Amino acid sequence: QPMIAMRGVEKWYGDYKALTDINLTVASGEKIVLCGPSGSGKSTLIRCINHLEPYSAGEIRVDGTLLGDDRKTIDAVRREVGMVFQQFNLFPHLTVMQNCTLAPMRSRGLGKAQAEAVARRLLDRVKILDQADKFPAQLSGGQQQRVAIARALCMKPKVMLFDEPTSALDPEMVKEVLDTMISLAEDGMTMICVTHEMGFARQVADRVIFMAGGAIVEEGHPAEFFKAP
Numbered sequence: 001q002p003m004i005a006m007r008g009v010e011k012w013y014g015d016y017k018a019l020t021d022i023n024l025t026v027a028s029g030e031k032i033v034l035c036g037p038s039g040s041g042k043s044t045l046i047r048c049i050n051h052l053e054p055y056s057a058g059e060i061r062v063d064g065t066l067l068g069d070d071r072k073t074i075d076a077v078r079r080e081v082g083m084v085f086q087q088f089n090l091f092p093h094l095t096v097m098q099n100c101t102l103a104p105m106r107s108r109g110l111g112k113a114q115a116e117a118v119a120r121r122l123l124d125r126v127k128i129l130d131q132a133d134k135f136p137a138q139l140s141g142g143q144q145q146r147v148a149i150a151r152a153l154c155m156k157p158k159v160m161l162f163d164e165p166t167s168a169l170d171p172e173m174v175k176e177v178l179d180t181m182i183s184l185a186e187d188g189m190t191m192i193c194v195t196h197e198m199g200f201a202r203q204v205a206d207r208v209i210f211m212a213g214g215a216i217v218e219e220g221h222p223a224e225f226f227k228a229p
């Protein structure tokens with residue numbers, strides 16, 4: 001059973017069609033890099049997978065569950081699908097630790113001690129455990145993004161979606177975030193990454209999917225898309 005199956009998916013914003021007949025199947029453990037020009041629908045596509053955007057037509061299944069419009073299904077799918085944004089989207093008034101424990105306590109029903117134990121392990125994994133009591137604004141962009149990755153992992157997702165995770169970072173911080181993503185990939189995580197980082201795509205992607213005008217126009221092995229420099 002595929003981890004993600006999109007069939008005939010369309011997305012309309014009012015009378016603007018942002019996604020056209022998207023058919024995409026992602027196997028468990030597969031790593032996809034989504035690329036294409038600005039406005040081609042990459043962000044919309046991945047936001048439909050965890051219902052940050054409701055899709056307008058077609059069908060999306062996550063690990064077999066049909067993603068419908070009811071709260072229960074949406075919450076169930078969001079527990080399986082971690083998301084990392086360009087702008088980190090950490091809660092500014094919560095510490096790093098609190099950012100990581102909030103959702104597991106609320107939506108997985110973990111107690112505080114248990115949630116903190118999970119968070120400590122994952123913060124350690126992204127090499128930021130020493131910052132656990134800081135607030136996001138006290139961290140660099142690269143550190144904040146690693147916290148955002150740890151926060152998503154605390155929900156024990158089966159899939160991770162990345163929406164231009166390094167685009168808002170100063171160049172010297174890009175590598176630490178990409179290295180974290182590479183290690184996640186090596187652990188077998190199913191990943192869909194919207195990114196312009198060709199080195200990352202070459203190293204990690206099983207498939208590169210190229211979008212234009214709201215449609216998937218080409219796909220293939222990264223070597224076909226990104227020739228080594």
Ligand code: ADP
Nearest residue numbers: 013016018036037038039040041042043044045
């Ligand atoms: P990409 O991620 O490839 O840059 P997006 O998925 O962000 O593309 O956007 C695809 C198209 O949908 C763009 O033309 C964008 O302007 C439009 N769009 C995105 N979000 C909205 C929205 N909330 N309302 C109206 N149009 C939107």
Ligand code: ADP
Nearest residue numbers: 047050051052053078082083084085086087089
């Ligand atoms: P917008 O329409 O401007 O995207 P939203 O209220 O949908 O506003 O979301 C505000 C921000 O929080 C957005 O960047 C969105 O991507 C993010 N967001 C919304 N819902 C969730 C969620 N369930 N999990 C993580 N981030 C979310």
